[in-house]
Amino acid sequence: MPLAQEDLAGFTAHVRKAMFDGARTHRWPDNFTNLWPNITPEYRFQHTLHVLKFVEMLQREDGGDLEVLQTSAIFHDVSHFSCHYDVHGRVSAEMARTYLVERGLDSTFVDRVYQTIDDHASDKPPSYYLTDAPVESIILIEADLADKLGPNGVVTHLLLSGYNRRLWQATNEALERFVIGRGERALSSGKIRWTPAGRRLIEERLAWVRRFLGEIREDIACVF
């Protein structure tokens, strides 16, 4: 189903507006309040653009429907400032469907986008992600994870450490646990059939973080 560049630009502008409008009134649960910058619309919108870039990159090698992937990436976190985090996959899928149906997009296309977005954050069992999930769902999950690793994951956690007044040792532990640990746990979980390009991208970004931390540890050996 041919989408024009203007369509994608319109989707992106709509998502950006929904995030910034939602953030004005959204209240996070208390245990989320130490998660700046992750809870700002600036961060979440930038993350959205990164995920879009990664799905386009992965689709070239792993296949899948490019337009379903692009649209799903743009809308996948649109509800971040409209609902509780635990249900944001389903709510984002619903917000995307409402917007796309209003614009007269083909119902099969809209259903595929809905499923892809819902799958990126749902409690479906591993058997679904190992065998039944469409390749677009797997690619979106890979792209979403990839952005939390690599240079962006490190910079986000360094900013977060500053915000929470963490010093070297605590920062080191946070990078180990939330960046390296997160990627390693995902890759070894056995709960999803990674695509070849997706696994490689995640491993490359993990390797970058390990190299970065290795150099920091050499430089600050007394504390790291």
Ligand SMILES: [Fe+2]
């Ligand atoms: Fe998400």
Ligand SMILES: [Fe+2]
């Ligand atoms: Fe995301």
